[in-house]
Amino acid sequence: MTQSFIQDTQEAIHEAIQSKGLLRITGSGTKDWFGAELKGNPLSTKNYQGIINYQPDELVITVKSGTSIKEIELALEEKNQQFAFEPPHFGDNATIGGMVCSGLAGPGRVSAGSLRDFVLGAKIMDGQGQVMNFGGTVMKNVAGYDVSRLMPGSLGTLALLLDVSIKVLPKPIATATLQLEIEQQKAIHTMNLLASQPWPINASCWQGEQNGMLHIRLSGAKAAVESATNSFKKNLGMKLLDPDEAKKFWDSLREHQSDWFKSSNHQALPLWRFAVAPTSNPINLPGSTLIEWHGGQRWWQGHLDAAAAKAIAAKAHGHASIFRSSERDLAMLSSLNDNPLTKALVPVQERLKKAFDPHGIFATGRLA
Amino acid sequence: MNSLAPPPLLVRQQELVSALRPFLAEDALLWEPEDTIPYECDGLAAYRQMPLAVALPQTEEQVVQILKVCNKLNIPIVPRGAGTGLSGGAMPIAEGLVLSLAKFKKIINIDPIARTAIVQPGVRNLAISEAVAKHNLYYAPDPSSQIACSIGGNVSENSGGVHCLKYGLTLHNVLRVRAILISGEIVEFGGLAPDAPGLDMLAVFIGSEGMLAIVTEVTVKLVPKPQVAKVIMASFDDIGKGGQAVADIIAAGIIPAGLEMMDQPATRAVEEFVHAGYDINAATILLCESDGTPEEVEEEISKMSAVLKASGATHLEVSQTEAQRLQFWSGRKNAFPAAGRISPDYYCMDGTIPRRQISELLNRIKDMESKYNLRCMNVFHAGDGNMHPLILFNGSDEDEWHRAEAFGSDILETCVELGGTITGEHGVGIEKINSMCVQFSESERDLFWAVKAAFDPKKLLNPDKAIPTLNRCAEYGRMRITGGVLPHPELERF
Numbered sequence A: 001m002t003q004s005f006i007q008d009t010q011e012a013i014h015e016a017i018q019s020k021g022l023l024r025i026t027g028s029g030t031k032d033w034f035g036a037e038l039k040g041n042p043l044s045t046k047n048y049q050g051i052i053n054y055q056p057d058e059l060v061i062t063v064k065s066g067t068s069i070k071e072i073e074l075a076l077e078e079k080n081q082q083f084a085f086e087p088p089h090f091g092d093n094a095t096i097g098g099m100v101c102s103g104l105a106g107p108g109r110v111s112a113g114s115l116r117d118f119v120l121g122a123k124i125m126d127g128q129g130q131v132m133n134f135g136g137t138v139m140k141n142v143a144g145y146d147v148s149r150l151m152p153g154s155l156g157t158l159a160l161l162l163d164v165s166i167k168v169l170p171k172p173i174a175t176a177t178l179q180l181e182i183e184q185q186k187a188i189h190t191m192n193l194l195a196s197q198p199w200p201i202n203a204s205c206w207q208g209e210q211n212g213m214l215h216i217r218l219s220g221a222k223a224a225v226e227s228a229t230n231s232f233k234k235n236l237g238m239k240l241l242d243p244d245e246a247k248k249f250w251d252s253l254r255e256h257q258s259d260w261f262k263s264s265n266h267q268a269l270p271l272w273r274f275a276v277a278p279t280s281n282p283i284n285l286p287g288s289t290l291i292e293w294h295g296g297q298r299w300w301q302g303h304l305d306a307a308a309a310k311a312i313a314a315k316a317h318g319h320a321s322i323f324r325s326s327e328r329d330l331a332m333l334s335s336l337n338d339n340p341l342t343k344a345l346v347p348v349q350e351r352l353k354k355a356f357d358p359h360g361i362f363a364t365g366r367l368a
Numbered sequence B: 001m002n003s004l005a006p007p008p009l010l011v012r013q014q015e016l017v018s019a020l021r022p023f024l025a026e027d028a029l030l031w032e033p034e035d036t037i038p039y040e041c042d043g044l045a046a047y048r049q050m051p052l053a054v055a056l057p058q059t060e061e062q063v064v065q066i067l068k069v070c071n072k073l074n075i076p077i078v079p080r081g082a083g084t085g086l087s088g089g090a091m092p093i094a095e096g097l098v099l100s101l102a103k104f105k106k107i108i109n110i111d112p113i114a115r116t117a118i119v120q121p122g123v124r125n126l127a128i129s130e131a132v133a134k135h136n137l138y139y140a141p142d143p144s145s146q147i148a149c150s151i152g153g154n155v156s157e158n159s160g161g162v163h164c165l166k167y168g169l170t171l172h173n174v175l176r177v178r179a180i181l182i183s184g185e186i187v188e189f190g191g192l193a194p195d196a197p198g199l200d201m202l203a204v205f206i207g208s209e210g211m212l213a214i215v216t217e218v219t220v221k222l223v224p225k226p227q228v229a230k231v232i233m234a235s236f237d238d239i240g241k242g243g244q245a246v247a248d249i250i251a252a253g254i255i256p257a258g259l260e261m262m263d264q265p266a267t268r269a270v271e272e273f274v275h276a277g278y279d280i281n282a283a284t285i286l287l288c289e290s291d292g293t294p295e296e297v298e299e300e301i302s303k304m305s306a307v308l309k310a311s312g313a314t315h316l317e318v319s320q321t322e323a324q325r326l327q328f329w330s331g332r333k334n335a336f337p338a339a340g341r342i343s344p345d346y347y348c349m350d351g352t353i354p355r356r357q358i359s360e361l362l363n364r365i366k367d368m369e370s371k372y373n374l375r376c377m378n379v380f381h382a383g384d385g386n387m388h389p390l391i392l393f394n395g396s397d398e399d400e401w402h403r404a405e406a407f408g409s410d411i412l413e414t415c416v417e418l419g420g421t422i423t424g425e426h427g428v429g430i431e432k433i434n435s436m437c438v439q440f441s442e443s444e445r446d447l448f449w450a451v452k453a454a455f456d457p458k459k460l461l462n463p464d465k466a467i468p469t470l471n472r473c474a475e476y477g478r479m480r481i482t483g484g485v486l487p488h489p490e491l492e493r494f
Helices: A002-019 A069-078 A096-102 A184-195 A222-236 A243-254 A259-265 A306-315 A345-356 B008-023 B033-039 B060-073 B125-135 B151-157 B201-205 B239-251 B264-274 B294-310 B322-333 B335-342 B355-372 B398-417 B442-455 B470-474
Strands: A023-026 A041-044 A051-055 A060-064 A119-125 A131-135 A160-167 A174-183 A201-208 A211-220 A271-275 A289-292 A297-301 A319-324 B053-055 B077-080 B097-100 B107-111 B116-119 B174-180 B186-190 B214-221 B228-236 B258-263 B284-292 B315-318 B345-348 B375-381 B386-393
Touching: A002 A023, A002 A041, A002 A119, A023 A096, A051 A069, A060 A069, A069 A096, A096 A160, A131 B442, A174 A184, A174 A222, A174 A243, A184 A201, A184 A211, A184 A289, A201 A243, A211 A222, A211 A243, A222 B294, A259 A297, A271 A306, A306 A319, A345 B201, A345 B442, B008 B053, B008 B060, B033 B053, B033 B097, B060 B077, B060 B097, B060 B174, B060 B214, B077 B214, B107 B125, B116 B125, B125 B151, B151 B214, B174 B201, B186 B201, B228 B239, B228 B294, B228 B322, B239 B258, B239 B284, B239 B294, B239 B355, B258 B264, B258 B322, B264 B284, B264 B322, B264 B335, B264 B375, B284 B294, B284 B322, B294 B315, B322 B335, B335 B345, B335 B375, B335 B386, B345 B398, B355 B375, B355 B386, B355 B398, B386 B398
Parallel strands: A023 A041, B053 B097, B077 B097
Antiparallel strands: A051 A060, A060 A160, A119 A131, A119 A160, A174 A211, A201 A211, A201 A289, A271 A297, A271 A319, A289 A297, B107 B116, B116 B214, B174 B186, B174 B214, B228 B284, B228 B315, B258 B284, B258 B375, B345 B386, B375 B386
């Protein structure tokens, strides 16, 4: 199957080069709504599935890009391990390829690190059909540029991801979730203040308008989680959440299935994402805000002029993008052009894309 | 041909110096050999080259101007931090300029609540942790040369340290880099936000060995200092059992703060040198550290002890005081000077392999010792599979040096064969540039060149390092420490 998939794909690539066509790399399409408008003929990884190697004591799994995240997470679960960056699936058959190339992460990202932090190596097929290997399966590797870590977030505009090696971690022994009613500005400060102290904090979330509810998830050794729980109850007046309820809370937050996301899920309202410096002030927009990652990721639903959104984000040292919406105006996606210090990187990015894909067959424009 | 015409290099030097002089102070531009000789090598002293000139700018504006001049005159630039690198990444180019960032020493801002520090590239790694200690924070990556190496160099090499299994490499601890492209344009990779628009260029920039742009500012992530740390010293009567114990700890769901291994030749050499309290009768020892809250450390130490015993440890000793913990580590950190005491020369490898292959590699090294008739001691970051075999030899004996070279290639090739890599943390630089031909195919190396050209189209920034051209692939370079002494012998290394 592997050999024929590779041959078929090489043929498709060569055909696209000849016909000056565009190829849109796709897994199971669960994130088709993400990024710029879809263009090009689908190049599917559906026939390229399976675990190539999983060595729990090496903390690494190597998989084919068409494999479903669910299948991998079940395999990890069996060995009591996990993807610590908690990737959102956003659909039933979400694939590892889509997970990596969208670069998205869930609540645990704030303590564990981003998806790209966990990528150890990749086998890719470039825009000329050449198969190449970068990185590897070991934790430390400084031979050559870290090309495999350019794949996360590249949205299929560089190369086809074939196989990827990802670092995995043991599941925490204990977790606990605590909540507290608190106003936004204070919540942002509290999340960051606690994170600057040696507590086993793994995730945070606040939602509301002026006032709202703060959730903090602890995870780690049993004794450490217990002592933090007791301290937060006693000193901050936080309430411990029932474990099942807590799991539901974080799962639905990760998948954007909680009540807060309802209107944008039904595409009634556009969902904006502000990625900002965590300690920045509340974004001054009417209605409810949802804050994650100690303030680094903020969600807001509503109609907003792209320039206004970008101005708000720039003030908070970050960037704004429409995340999910029926309108997919390119201007509503954050880009290197938004910041005077990244403008000069626009031609660099173009040349990087050309380095992988000289004929532009993956130049779908999906990454603004 | 006019025999009185000055040699072309001197003409180039004149051209460069007169173009740079208008905006650099007298002591910030060196070109007389007696002034530039300290820059002829970095920590890899076997490789030396005098540059055309050395510039020591003090402001970002000066760096911009230097880059513009070199871009216009087509003069290659070798950026340099503290010069502690071990792969010759900062070795000058005969027709090039050395651009030292040593005067960029300011810590610009510390934000204890946001847990970030903005620092200039010449700030020493340890100086960051010292400056933020009052907030109970620190900068996690801790290469053994941390008292001297600079953060700019750490960014260029993606430096690690003994704690990176739990806390990550430079890549995982740098949020933003401000840099200057060869065109003189000031740019920013990453940022204070959790991510940045476009491709993740910060990821490819870190570890790019000074070949893509010149760093002028770095925002690092700070982490809260653990309340307590304790280390277990575990003895094994068999190397294979020690290697298996490393895998067993990870398999038990524990990520130790540090997990280091030393074989008997190494412990004996070290014990004689620093009296770290090591069990010199053991075939190998492991150092396993736990850090966190007191409760957490207690729990983890007892779990690790149980795993180590089950894996066949013959003796366990847990550090009872902070002083004893530091004593255990001092042995590990002084392994290299200790090697220098027992052998006229030693030759250091930096391969990384999957952890499960540790005992296999150690057994193969044992066989190689007989094959090459040379001794080898092994110290390594076992938790990461990053090995530092030290081949002991006498450099004044030509035949011994050739055997040591062959021994070294054998080890590196074995690392690649066992599914690993030629360098885990020292970088490719000039030293391992030829081994890159073994690890990467021609199309992969072509892509590396294209990535470089995307940032630096004229290939002026640190050319001839890290990525070999086809022509280079025939030669082999090696790290060789003459007289058992590295430059700056006072520094702890590896």
